Amino acid sequence: MPLLREKEGLELIVWPEDRECDRSWLLDNIPGATGVLATLSNKVNEEFFEIAGPSLKVVSTLSVGFDHVDLVALNKHKVRLGYTPDVLTDAVADASVMLALMAGRNAGAGVTLVKEGQWPKFNWAPFFFCGPQLSPTSFTPKRTMGFLGFGRVAQATLARLAAFGITHCIYTGNPASSPDTALEERLKEQHKLQGIRRVDLDELARESDVVFVLAPGGEKTRHIINESFLRKMKKRSILVNAARGTLVDSDALAKALEEEWIWSAGLDVVEGEPKITADHPLLKHPRCVIVPHIGSATFETRLGMTTLAAKNLLAGISGEEMPSEVEV
Numbered sequence: 056m057p058l059l060r061e062k063e064g065l066e067l068i069v070w071p072e073d074r075e076c077d078r079s080w081l082l083d084n085i086p087g088a089t090g091v092l093a094t095l096s097n098k099v100n101e102e103f104f105e106i107a108g109p110s111l112k113v114v115s116t117l118s119v120g121f122d123h124v125d126l127v128a129l130n131k132h133k134v135r136l137g138y139t140p141d142v143l144t145d146a147v148a149d150a151s152v153m154l155a156l157m158a159g160r161n162a163g164a165g166v167t168l169v170k171e172g173q174w175p176k177f178n179w180a181p182f183f184f185c186g187p188q189l190s191p192t193s194f195t196p197k198r199t200m201g202f203l204g205f206g207r208v209a210q211a212t213l214a215r216l217a218a219f220g221i222t223h224c225i226y227t228g229n230p231a232s233s234p235d236t237a238l239e240e241r242l243k244e245q246h247k248l249q250g251i252r253r254v255d256l257d258e259l260a261r262e263s264d265v266v267f268v269l270a271p272g273g274e275k276t277r278h279i280i281n282e283s284f285l286r287k288m289k290k291r292s293i294l295v296n297a298a299r300g301t302l303v304d305s306d307a308l309a310k311a312l313e314e315e316w317i318w319s320a321g322l323d324v325v326e327g328e329p330k331i332t333a334d335h336p337l338l339k340h341p342r343c344v345i346v347p348h349i350g351s352a353t354f355e356t357r358l359g360m361t362t363l364a365a366k367n368l369l370a371g372i373s374g375e376e377m378p379s380e381v382e383v
């Protein structure tokens with residue numbers, strides 16, 4: 056806000072509440088706007104552009120993902136798009152590892168029991184509340200981390216996992232790109248891995264001890280984690296999704312947990328959020344840990360994101376180069 060307020064000649068219209076802005080308020084206030092700073096919960100679609108009108112030069116989204124923006128309509132209306140990569144990489148990577156640990160070690164169910172005053176009476180029964188160990192052991196010397204999507208957040212997650220002594224990394228990248236052997240060599244050496252390989256979805260499912268879903272959302276990746284993928288995963292494997300809920304078929308995941316095709320899931324995002332009610336099939340499962348899309352929610356990262364989003368907005372309004380612009 057200070058950055059925007061100090062810009063001369065800029066009239067600011069600001070949603071006054073500290074929550075998602077109402078669609079009707081947004082549509083009432085965008086006609087004639089030169090720039091809009093939006094969040095993930097604002098659908099930036101044909102209706103949005105038509106109502107904003109020809110004065111609109113830039114949309115600056117407070118997110119690295121932009122599946123809420125209709126890029127065809129953006130192009131048609133000749134509007135530029137700013138986004139917030141890099142500044143949130145570390146926070147989301149931290150959260151991804153947190154979810155893998157929480158899901159593997161029954162942390163969700165454990166916290167619930169203790170909070171309900173039901174400290175388990177059998178907690179020294181030898182295998183009570185056990186889960187698969189993330190780091191290698193003499194019983195499980197090979198630990199393979201799988202990544203669906205191998206961009207900035209995935210690589211930062213791998214860097215953190217290296218400290219757990221993981222031995223192998225496999226990933227499925229954007230099918231339109233070719234494997235980057237120089238990158239693989241560098242990561243292998245840097246993280247002392249025994250192996251790192253790009254694989255197809257089938258192998259990703261079969262070989263991974265943890266699958267981290269860290270790919271963009273949108274139609275192309277919708278339900279890429281489906282029943283067929285989940286059925287191929289190892290029985291003691293973990294699924295982590297810190298990207299977009301739409302990548303994972305929730306019904307198939309609920310079935311996978313219920314019928315024990317996989318061990319557990321750690322989710323920062325769920326399809327249909329924020330309208331996730333207590334009767335959602337995933338909420339019923341004790342080995343499904345869900346947090347409400349807080350991957351980037353640290354004070355420092357949100358300050359970085361809001362600053363970058365404000366700078367993108369100002370640059371777009373002035374017709375200057377933006378610090379981070381989506382190439383459409």
Ligand code: DGY
Binds near residue numbers: 120298349350351
């Ligand atoms: C984003 O910015 O797209 C992420 O979902 C934040 O967690």
